[in-house]
Amino acid sequence: MKYLRFILHLFITFITLITKSYAQFSTSSLSSQCSSAVQTFLNSSEFNACFPYNKLTSQINSATSFQSIATSEKQLISVEDSVCSLPKCSDSLISNFNSTFQSKCSDDIAKNNTETMGIYDFIYVYSPFRDSFCLKNSTGGYCVIETLENIENAQIQGSYTNLSSKVLCTTCNKAIANTLLNYMKSHPPPSDLSTASTFLTTELNQTCGPSFLDGNVPLSATSAGVTIFDMSFAT
Numbered sequence: 716m717k718y719l720r721f722i723l724h725l726f727i728t729f730i731t732l733i734t735k736s737y738a739q740f741s742t743s744s745l746s747s748q749c750s751s752a753v754q755t756f757l758n759s760s761e762f763n764a765c766f767p768y769n770k771l772t773s774q775i776n777s778a779t780s781f782q783s784i785a786t787s788e789k790q791l792i793s794v795e796d797s798v799c800s801l802p803k804c805s806d807s808l809i810s811n812f813n814s815t816f817q818s819k820c821s822d823d824i825a826k827n828n829t830e831t832m833g834i835y836d837f838i839y840v841y842s843p844f845r846d847s848f849c850l851k852n853s854t855g856g857y858c859v860i861e862t863l864e865n866i867e868n869a870q871i872q873g874s875y876t877n878l879s880s881k882v883l884c885t886t887c888n889k890a891i892a893n894t895l896l897n898y899m900k901s902h903p904p905p906s907d908l909s910t911a912s913t914f915l916t917t918e919l920n921q922t923c924g925p926s927f928l929d930g931n932v933p934l935s936a937t938s939a940g941v942t943i944f945d946m947s948f949a950t
């Protein structure tokens with residue numbers, strides 16, 4: 716179950732950053748220098764060409780509540796479609812944002828507040844997270860949704876026999892876990908994510924066996940074309 720918490724933590728970090736409206740940023744605990752540098756990046760046409768920040772902000776602001784997005788499968792799929800229909804942001808774009816963030820927000824970073832940690836985690840995790848977030852299963856559904864459905868079904872049926880292995884040891888989760896772990900192997904994570912990743916490794920190794928974490932990613936992330944094609948049939 717720690718693995719699920721890990722995924723949800725990442726997901727929530729991701730969504731939380733998205734939901735910060737510009738107004739919230741300016742009244743937040745960030746210094747004005749940091750806040751304006753972050754806002755400028757999030758609102759830039761370069762970033763919005765590969766991550767639909769402005770679109771998601773209005774989508775989320777117009778939803779009745781954040782809770783309704785997190786619990787509505789239809790709304791989650793719509794968020795997934797918005798993110799996955801765009802090409803992935805280049806490493807250099809994210810790395811430029813990191814440099815700006817490190818220089819304009821150095822005082823904020825030193826204070827360890829949750830807002831700066833969230834931005835830091837976002838920068839760190841963007842690449843493998845974008846890959847995992849857009850993974851699709853053999854029938855064309857998003858893996859993230861499949862896992863959430865599996866958790867729900869397991870809970871509704873009230874049967875906790877082998878719940879962990881049924882929910883955890885799926886092809887989707889193997890693809891997600893190895894995508895994240897392969898990235899973490901080559902990029903040392905910040906300490907909060909490092910702890911979570913140790914739990915993840917131990918839990919999955921015990922529950923699903925050592926071959927689960929062999930580094931293989933058995934599914935591939937969607938390309939922009941495939942998602943647009945899928946969407947035209949879904950609507």
Ligand SMILES: *[C@@H]1O[C@H](CO)[C@@H](O)[C@H](O)[C@H]1NC(C)=O
Binds near residue numbers: 737754758760
């Ligand atoms: C975001 O960018 C658009 C133009 O690309 C601009 O009109 C708008 O004022 C910007 N918003 C903020 C909050 O910076």
Ligand SMILES: *[C@@H]1O[C@H](CO)[C@@H](O)[C@H](O)[C@H]1NC(C)=O
Binds near residue numbers: 825826906
């Ligand atoms: C910030 O967090 C780091 C690591 O968790 C810690 O070593 C440091 O003392 C913290 N700084 C402040 C100002 O809380």
Ligand SMILES: *[C@@H]1O[C@H](CO)[C@@H](O)[C@H](O)[C@H]1NC(C)=O
Binds near residue numbers: 814817
């Ligand atoms: C961001 O910059 C810091 C400081 O230069 C560096 O330690 C970190 O690895 C960078 N993160 C990413 C994801 O590039």
Ligand SMILES: *[C@@H]1O[C@H](CO)[C@@H](O)[C@H](O)[C@H]1NC(C)=O
Binds near residue numbers: 855858
């Ligand atoms: C694929 O994922 C969707 C949710 O995105 C799920 O409803 C469907 O059952 C999954 N297919 C398989 C074969 O598990």
Ligand SMILES: *[C@@H]1O[C@H](CO)[C@@H](O)[C@H](O)[C@H]1NC(C)=O
Binds near residue numbers: 876877880
């Ligand atoms: C639980 O899983 C183990 C190993 O995966 C299997 O041998 C056992 O038959 C399963 N038990 C039930 C009740 O499904």
Ligand SMILES: *[C@@H]1O[C@H](CO)[C@@H](O)[C@H](O)[C@H]1NC(C)=O
Binds near residue numbers: 916
């Ligand atoms: C999984 O567990 C086995 C035996 O307990 C251990 O040898 C192996 O190194 C572990 N693999 C990972 C990826 O942690």
